[in-house]
Amino acid sequence: MQDTHLPVKNLVFKDIVVEIKKKTILQNVWGRITSGELMAVVGPSGSGKTTLLNVISGRQHIKQGSITVNGQKLNKALSRRMSYVLQQDILPSKLTLREVLHFTAMIKLPEKMTDFQKKKRVDQIVSQMELEKCLDTVIGSSWMRGLSGGEKKRANISCELLTNPDIIIVDEPTSGLDSSLAYKLMLNLQSLARNHNKIVLATIHQPSSQIFHMFSKLLVLSNGKIVYHGDAKNTLDVFSEHGLYCAEHYNPADFILDSVQGHSQKVMKLIEYAQEANQNSLYSDSIATENDEGPSPNGEVTLLISTQEEDTEKWPTSFWTQFRWLAWRNFKQSKTRIVSKFEIFRTISLGIAIGLLYFQTERTEDRIRDVKGLLFFLVVQWSFQPLVEAILAVPEDKDLLLKERAAGYYRLSAYYMAKMFVEAPLAIVLPMVSFLLVCLLAGLDNPGVLSLSVIIIVLHAILSQGLGLLFGVVFLDIQWGLTFSTVFILVSMLFVGFYAEKIPPWLQWLKNLSFIAYSYNILVMLEFGNDIPIKCLNLTTASSFGPCKNAVDTVPSYTVVETANIDIPLYGNIILLISLLVIIRFIGYLILRFKHRPVTAK
Numbered sequence: 081m082q083d084t085h086l087p088v089k090n091l092v093f094k095d096i097v098v099e100i101k102k103k104t105i106l107q108n109v110w111g112r113i114t115s116g117e118l119m120a121v122v123g124p125s126g127s128g129k130t131t132l133l134n135v136i137s138g139r140q141h142i143k144q145g146s147i148t149v150n151g152q153k154l155n156k157a158l159s160r161r162m163s164y165v166l167q168q169d170i171l172p173s174k175l176t177l178r179e180v181l182h183f184t185a186m187i188k189l190p191e192k193m194t195d196f197q198k199k200k201r202v203d204q205i206v207s208q209m210e211l212e213k214c215l216d217t218v219i220g221s222s223w224m225r226g227l228s229g230g231e232k233k234r235a236n237i238s239c240e241l242l243t244n245p246d247i248i249i250v251d252e253p254t255s256g257l258d259s260s261l262a263y264k265l266m267l268n269l270q271s272l273a274r275n276h277n278k279i280v281l282a283t284i285h286q287p288s289s290q291i292f293h294m295f296s297k298l299l300v301l302s303n304g305k306i307v308y309h310g311d312a313k314n315t316l317d318v319f320s321e322h323g324l325y326c327a328e329h330y331n332p333a334d335f336i337l338d339s340v341q342g343h344s345q346k347v348m349k350l351i352e353y354a355q356e357a358n359q360n361s362l363y364s365d366s367i368a369t370e371n372d373e374g375p376s377p378n379g380e381v382t383l384l385i386s387t388q389e390e391d392t393e394k395w396p397t398s399f400w401t402q403f404r405w406l407a408w409r410n411f412k413q414s415k416t417r418i419v420s421k422f423e424i425f426r427t428i429s430l431g432i433a434i435g436l437l438y439f440q441t442e443r444t445e446d447r448i449r450d451v452k453g454l455l456f457f458l459v460v461q462w463s464f465q466p467l468v469e470a471i472l473a474v475p476e477d478k479d480l481l482l483k484e485r486a487a488g489y490y491r492l493s494a495y496y497m498a499k500m501f502v503e504a505p506l507a508i509v510l511p512m513v514s515f516l517l518v519c520l521l522a523g524l525d526n527p528g529v530l531s532l533s534v535i536i537i538v539l540h541a542i543l544s545q546g547l548g549l550l551f552g553v554v555f556l557d558i559q560w561g562l563t564f565s566t567v568f569i570l571v572s573m574l575f576v577g578f579y580a581e582k583i584p585p586w587l588q589w590l591k592n593l594s595f596i597a598y599s600y601n602i603l604v605m606l607e608f609g610n611d612i613p614i615k616c617l618n619l620t621t622a623s624s625f626g627p628c629k630n631a632v633d634t635v636p637s638y639t640v641v642e643t644a645n646i647d648i649p650l651y652g653n654i655i656l657l658i659s660l661l662v663i664i665r666f667i668g669y670l671i672l673r674f675k676h677r678p679v680t681a682k
């Protein structure tokens with residue numbers, strides 16, 4: 081994939097200053113790493129290691145400083161030659177490792193590679209990371225057994241290695257692993273640097289002495305400042321020159337970490353020494369300064385890329401490929417929820433129960449309210465069910481989406497369309513089956529009316545699902561999503577006019593927001609908007625239905641619509657329903673795009 085590129089020779093970062101919420105997290109941090117080297121970033125917890133990796137990978141805004149690759153400022157094209165393995169192993173829990181690697185290869189490797197070449201690339205990585213034995217094991221989660229911690233970490237790294245990046249950034253690769261697994265994993269990373277000429281940059285919390293000796297370069301941070309930066313093998317000499325002596329047989333990494341806790345006089349001297357080294361070596365470095373235009377005025381990572389380059393290289397795969405593979409993965413990940421026997425049982429049994437309650441309802445004056453009640457109930461049922469399902473579906477892949485967006489895996493539009501496509505059966509098949517079942521049992525079986533009503537209930541369910549996705553992406557939290565949606569649906573129900581016919585004038589406007597009202601009104605107009613006769617009761621004087629009071633035997637059905645206080649005509653309601661459906665989906669997309677824009681990887 082990189083054949084057409086010049087090889088990456090070095091990565092240099094200079095004078096990096098990061099401030100978060102007015103707190104200085106990194107202060108004049110600098111460093112240089114060349115291909116074939118493994119650089120470790122060590123330091124006490126909270127010293128700024130992850131922040132530094134976020135900066136180098138272009139995911140954290142900086143107040144000051146610059147990052148260059150081969151002397152060229154970091155830009156989108158160069159960023160694509162880096163891979164960032166996050167500390168957390170965020171992978172789709174229900175897929176097997178083989179499926180995850182296959183998906184990643186299909187989405188991330190360029191379209192011009194054949195499927196065979198992509199498969200070969202996967203095999204190569206699997207063998208490099210020694211993952212052959214667990215290819216058919218599911219990834220797993222805290223609720224479901226799957227890959228072990230070490231396997232999951234290697235799986236995570238493998239996904240990032242598929243594109244054959246030149247710069248590999250890994251945050252805490254050994255956390256949670258036992259010493260032998262940690263050692264093996266670091267051997268893998270060392271081999272990537274040494275044998276494949278990559279630049280490998282990793283933060284390590286507490287390396288063993290065996291692991292320490294694998295590092296070519298070391299960068300020691302304390303409270304956001306550099307205490308040491310240089311060859312790993314020279315670290316102890318520099319420390320001892322400043323009065324910090326490591327006892328024989330003591331783990332050098334432990335010694336370094338113990339020494340830099342707090343800012344003693346000796347550590348302050350080391351910080352000064354590191355700053356001097358920065359002045360003396362790095363600024364005279366011709367590679368670092370070549371093509372370097374200095375820090376951007378606002379201190380942010382400048383993305384120097386031509387429009388043409390961006391257009392042609394922004395995504396490795398087309399929208400269609402991304403949509404297809406995202407739909408495939410989404411289905412695999414959510415199929416137990418989408419094709420759920422519980423869901424089918426709930427829908428059918430509830431359908432039969434409702435159908436039997438309203439069994440073969442006669443067209444008589446006293447049953448008009450029952451039929452309207454049934455239609456109202458069905459609309460409410462298909463408001464709650466798809467909406468709740470969609471709210472539960474969004475947080476399911478929140479972390480995965482944020483991680484993959486930050487790494488530029490795919491277009492957000494491809495993700496959103498795939499999600500809608502995969503979730504669609506819940507909003508199409510189930511309401512359709514349930515509605516037909518209930519209506520046939522209840523005797524609402526006029527073929528013309530029934531077929532149009534089914535379409536309306538499906539549109540309503542799709543709208544409710546869209547609202548669920550919208551609330552899901554707004555809150556990205558199940559509890560908040562469910563709480564808000566319950567209030568929203570219950571208020572929408574109140575404003576239909578079914579429970580309260582006289583709504584106070586100052587609250588009338590809320591009627592327009594009731595999405596339930598549009599669908600319910602349409603169903604009433606379809607069911608009663610014809611001249612099929614309704615039998616009046618004999619009690620003409622006591623009749624509760626106005627049109628029957630004129631001592632007539634029957635009245636046409638449309639008199640129900642005329643007396644129903646519906647102020648928008650049938651087509652107006654249909655247009656409003658469809659418009660709402662499109663607008664809600666679009667707002668959901670915009671919120672996902674702009675509210676949850678990935679900035680940092682942590």
Ligand SMILES: Nc1ncnc2c1ncn2[C@@H]1O[C@H](COP(=O)(O)OP(=O)(O)OP(=O)(O)O)[C@@H](O)[C@H]1O
Binds near residue numbers: 125126129132
């Ligand atoms: N979004 C944020 N808001 C406020 N403070 C933050 C934020 N992100 C990071 N920090 C602070 O920045 C400092 C450096 O954090 P960072 O995660 O880079 O440290 P670290 O060395 O990677 O720590 P650890 O080894 O525990 O992962 C910490 O004090 C942290 O609390």
